[in-house]
Amino acid sequence: MQQEFLLSADYIFNGTELLADHCLTVNENGTILKLEPLTAAHKDIRFYNGIITPGFVNAHCHIELSHMQHTVSKLTGMVGFVKQVMMSKGKNFDNKETLIEMAVTRMYNNGINAVGDICNTTDALSAKLQHPKMYFQNYIECIGLNPERANGSFEYGKTIASEYGKYFAPKQVNLVPHAPYTVSPQLATYLNTTQPNSSTIHNEESLAEMDFIESKSGEIIELYQFLNAPLDFFAPFHTTPLQHNLQTLLPPSGKVLLVHNCHFNESDVAFLEKYRSLQDIYFCVCPNANLYIGNPLPDIHLLLETGKPVCIGTDGLSSNDELDILSEIKVLAAAYPAITTVEWLTMATSNGAAAIDMEDKVGYFTENTQPGVLLLENITEQSFAENTSCRRLF
Incomplete structure (x- = not known):
């Protein structure tokens, strides 16, 4: 018979709310058995x-780029970043294989139990x-303008x-587009x-992307010149990338994950309001990667205004110093102090x-699942702090 453990804390977050005076029962394999109010009967x-x-x-992650950590310069802008990544790929x-495996191990040690991973190759398999x-969730990314x-x-x-x-169930392998400036x-x-039951795309990550899609101008043209790729077939769409x-x-159906959203704007809000019947939309933000490349942080309040769920990613180690969701939250919480611990x-x-x-x-303490069990310390009901830390209990 497997050993069972009863866990409690100042608060237990169940995936949607903070619960005081509750107890979580978990077995030695990390399977959730019960979440219930704490009573005198619990020993x-x-x-x-x-x-x-x-x-x-x-x-949102690019696990297969983990071997590129510290090989790409910071603050180059989007086009400079893409050029460096492409040159490093050669x-x-x-x-490479060892560095990729180490990165996945570090993610787990940092409290990450599930990953939406972009795959251009089988290097991370x-x-x-x-x-x-x-x-x-393996997003097989395709590129070709x-x-x-x-x-x-x-x-x-x-x-x-x-x-x-x-090796993976069909719902965990989905073919998806890379970005509006690389997909026809x-x-x-x-x-x-x-x-695909789940799709994703890089969205409004840079001004270069915005200029290219709206008016066929800006630095993306420089990127295609660098690649010796003609653009005479391409006509601007005179709209936002979103x-x-x-x-x-x-x-037209299924879940859609829009990633980065650094230049999401009021016209996009109005568009989503008008077309409420569009896909099951989620926004993903990757703040450390934005700062690494030289893009602005996304406007979290504007994203929340749409009523669409917001989630968090790390991007890859080609554009980040670590694969750590807690680090991402700290950057966001410092920039948006009005957003509560529960929301983050x-x-x-x-x-x-x-x-x-x-x-x-994952994501909830649901019976008979193994979502991982973490302890956050030096944290309050209202805010994360610079010294907030995370350790894995199961």
Whole structure:
């Protein structure tokens, strides 16, 4: 018979609210058995000062770029960043597999139990299979702005998806577009024939992206010149990337995760208000990556104004010093002090779980699940602090 543990703390966060005077029963494998009010009948309780919470969900990551940590300069802007990543991809990293596996281990040690991971290759597949206590939504990302190459890009994505499909359930392998400045409507049409139950796209991450989609101007043109790729076939869409993404590139149904949102604006709010019947939309923010590249932080209040759920990601180690959701929250909490601890924890757990279509596994203390059990210390009901820390209990 497995050993059971009774845990309590100043508060237990259940995925949506802080509960005082409650007790969490968990077995030695980390399976949640019960969450209930604390009574005198409960004995041998392990009590902690702080907040007990489900494991974090990293809703957006590029695990396969983990070997690029410290190889990409900071504050280069979006185009400079993409150039460096592309040049680094051509280098030979003898220890790539080891560095990728180490990054996944660090994520788990930092309290992350589920990841929405962008996959352009199978480089991270082995590392994921070595971490059975973690859950992965594998977004097989396809790239190709030239409509003549749409079919080739789609077929390549299918080969990557096929490899992942050998080890993951169908709902955990979805073909998705990269960004509005790298995906043609023709390629998106191919992707949407696969009927992904969960899709994602990089959205309004930089001014360069905004300029290119709205008026075919700005630094993205410089990027395509760097790639010696012609753009004579491309015509601007005279709209914001968000509106182009939702109307043209993303599937008409299923969950849609819009990532970064650094330049989400009032016209986008009005658009979402007018088209309420659009996809099941989630916003993901990756603040440390934005600051690393030189983009602004997203306007969290404006995102919340839409009524759409907001979740949190780390991006990859090519654009971040660590894969740590707590670090992301601290940056956001300092910039937006009016947002409460409950709101941040909801973004980091249940919202992220729903966004990557894994709310049946993580994000909540649901009986007979293994979402992870974390303890946050040096934290209050109202705010995170610089010295707030996280440790894994299960």
